[in-house]
Amino acid sequence: xxxxxxxxxxxxxxxxxxxxLDDLAYQGIDRISSGELGRQLGLTPSQIRQDFSCxxxxxxxxxxxxxxxxxEEISSILGMKHGxxxxxxxxxxxxHALVNNFGFENHGFHLEAAFDVDPALxxxxxxxxxxxxxxxxxxxxxRNKVDIAVLSVPRRLANxxxxxxxxxxxxxxxxxxNIELDLKSDDVLVExxxxxxxxxxxxxxLAARLEEDGEN
Amino acid sequence: xxxxxxxxxxxxxxxxxxxxLDDLAYQGIDRISSGELGRQLGLTPSQIRQDFSCxxxxxxxxxxxxxxxxxEEISSILGMKHGxxxxxxxxxxxxHALVNNFGFENHGFHLEAAFDVDPALxxxxxxxxxxxxxxxxxxxxxRNKVDIAVLSVPRRLANxxxxxxxxxxxxxxxxxxNIELDLKSDDVLVExxxxxxxxxxxxxxLAARLEEDGEN
Numbered sequence: 120x121x122x123x124x125x126x127x128x129x130x131x132x133x134x135x136x137x138x139x140l141d142d143l144a145y146q147g148i149d150r151i152s153s154g155e156l157g158r159q160l161g162l163t164p165s166q167i168r169q170d171f172s173c174x175x176x177x178x179x180x181x182x183x184x185x186x187x188x189x190x191e192e193i194s195s196i197l198g199m200k201h202g203x204x205x206x207x208x209x210x211x212x213x214x215h216a217l218v219n220n221f222g223f224e225n226h227g228f229h230l231e232a233a234f235d236v237d238p239a240l241x242x243x244x245x246x247x248x249x250x251x252x253x254x255x256x257x258x259x260x261x262r263n264k265v266d267i268a269v270l271s272v273p274r275r276l277a278n279x280x281x282x283x284x285x286x287x288x289x290x291x292x293x294x295x296x297n298i299e300l301d302l303k304s305d306d307v308l309v310e311x312x313x314x315x316x317x318x319x320x321x322x323x324x325l326a327a328r329l330e331e332d333g334e335n
Numbered sequence: 336x337x338x339x340x341x342x343x344x345x346x347x348x349x350x351x352x353x354x355x356l357d358d359l360a361y362q363g364i365d366r367i368s369s370g371e372l373g374r375q376l377g378l379t380p381s382q383i384r385q386d387f388s389c390x391x392x393x394x395x396x397x398x399x400x401x402x403x404x405x406x407e408e409i410s411s412i413l414g415m416k417h418g419x420x421x422x423x424x425x426x427x428x429x430x431h432a433l434v435n436n437f438g439f440e441n442h443g444f445h446l447e448a449a450f451d452v453d454p455a456l457x458x459x460x461x462x463x464x465x466x467x468x469x470x471x472x473x474x475x476x477x478r479n480k481v482d483i484a485v486l487s488v489p490r491r492l493a494n495x496x497x498x499x500x501x502x503x504x505x506x507x508x509x510x511x512x513n514i515e516l517d518l519k520s521d522d523v524l525v526e527x528x529x530x531x532x533x534x535x536x537x538x539x540x541l542a543a544r545l546e547e548d549g550e551n
Contacts, residue, residue: 122543128344130539134532138515197535198542212432217530219428220489221513226531228538266541267534273436291541293534297437299354308544310537312528314433315442316350318483318509319413321526322444323346325482325507326414327338328524 125173132170133193135160140190152183199227205293206265207233208280209272210240210250213295217269218246228267232259253280260287271295341389348386349409351376356406368399415443421509422481423449424496425488426456426466429511433485434462444483448475469496476503487511 139160143151153164160167171177177192178184194200205223207214210233223230233250235241241252251259259265268289272280277296282303284292291308294300300309355376359367369380376383387393393408394400410416421439423430426449439446449466451457457468467475475481484505488496493512498519500508507524510516516525 122546131532131536133539134529134535137535138529138531142515196539198538198545199535201538201542201545203538203541212428212435216428216432221530226534228534267537290544291537293537299351299358308537308540310533310540312530312533313350313354314437314528315354316347317526317528318442318444319350319353319415320347321483321507321509321524322414322417322419323349323412324524324526325419326417328506329414329417330338 129170129173132162133197136167136170137190137193137197140186140193143186144190149186150183151186153178156184194227201266202227202229203266204229204231204264205267205269206231206259207248207269207271208253208256208284209270210235210237210245211271211273213271214269215245217271217295218248230269231263231265234259256283257287260289265289267291267293269293269295270300274298345386345389348378349413352383352386353406353409353413356402356409359402360406365402366399367402369394372400410443417482418443418445419482420445420447420480421483421485422447422475423464423485423487424469424472424500425486425492426451426453426461427487427489429487430485431461433487433511434464446485447479447481450475472499473503476505481505483507483509485509485511486516490514 136156139156153167156162157164157167168178171189174192174196177189205228207217207230210218214233214235218230218233230248233245233248234253234256235250236253240250243250268284268291270277270281270284270292274296277294277298278301281292281294281300285302285304285307289307292300292310294309294311297313297315299311302309355372369383372378373380373383384394387405390408390412393405421444423433423446426434430449430451434446434449446464449461449464450469450472451466452469456466459466484500484507486493486497486500486508490512493510493514494517497508497510497516501518501520501523505523508516508526510525510527513529513531515527518525
């Protein structure tokens with residue numbers, strides 16, 4: 120698969136297509152036109168065809184898309200066939216929410232272990248995942264291949280922990296700490312979930328609407 | 336302020352600028368050039384000037400940006416001066432994480448109340464926020480002005496709860512349920528935090544790197 124020169128915006132839409140295809144498969148729908156897919160996603164059919172054409176030819180003129188086949192293609196594009204392994208760093212409320220509610224396995228990921236310093240947690244299993252003491256991290260990583268670290272420690276600890284992870288060989292961090300990590304290496308992939316950015320974006324549009332309505 | 340015709344991509348960058356300006360102010364830095372700001376954010380100076388020019392003239396040739404003033408301008412653009420009020424629907428692990436760790440007030444928001452059906456939670460305070468029974472929602476909303484509902488209920492309940500909220504007059508939903516809400520009204524702003532989209536995006540780039548390295 121050629122991945123070069125594909126814009127971030129196209130890639131950002133891929134997981135959304137996948138979610139929609141999961142819904143369609145769940146509803147027992149086995150094929151769909153780009154027109155109907157567009158209507159359901161609020162995109163134009165040509166946008167959808169253009170997005171998919173970055174990766175190959177998935178539809179058929181006059182037939183549309185085979186839902187199951189397109190689902191497999193997009194899963195593959197998104198790297199799900201690799202079955203990436205993850206560890207969770209920080210088992211607070213958010214860590215618990217991730218372990219208990221996120222469904223890593225459903226998304227093709229394997230959450231292998233969790234780490235925390237809380238004596239009440241260390242040694243227990245949370246949602247079927249064993250919690251190690253954070254001091255065991257280096258030892259664990261020397262014995263296990265881990266693709267992604269999920270970072271959900273308090274923000275004051277975030278940078279130090281992230282740099283330790285990188286030092287121990289982690290190449291990808293899923294960052295929930297709401298800060299921009301300042302890493303000593305450029306060779307690490309970081310994906311941030313910045314809650315505040317998301318809420319402020321909503322706030323922007325709400326303010327825009329109030330001002331339009333003259334309620335400002 | 337003119338908000339029409341400003342692209343989503345520009346608006347999406349605004350909260351990031353704000354975070355950076357908060358950092359700079361915290362470090363005691365009171366002015367910064369677009370060049371230096373660009374270096375720190377991985378953007379070009381012309382991109383930054385172009386983004387800000389959508390909203391007005393914030394910098395001064397040869398002086399750069401006044402950090403505090405730019406911070407206020409961007410806060411205002413993002414609607415923070417409105418002091419929007421929020422309620423939290425669903426006080427599970429994620430709800431607890433939001434109440435305890437997010438810092439709504441620091442971001443200019445007021446989290447006024449929470450709702451759940453768990454008898455162990457109803458009537459208690461979580462992080463200073465009172466938890467009402469979900470059956471009290473309509474009554475609460477008839478007596479209080481609420482701008483944004485934060486939706487963190489189990490996904491099987493998400494659509495019904497979202498449509499009830501809309502029926503009760505809520506105009507903006509911050510959606511943590513990892514599903515695309517199917518709302519009966521088009522008049523509602525929805526901002527989604529789709530954890531799976533974020534992880535799959537990271538997975539895409541990790542897969543791309545492995546394939547480049549020939550480890551595929």
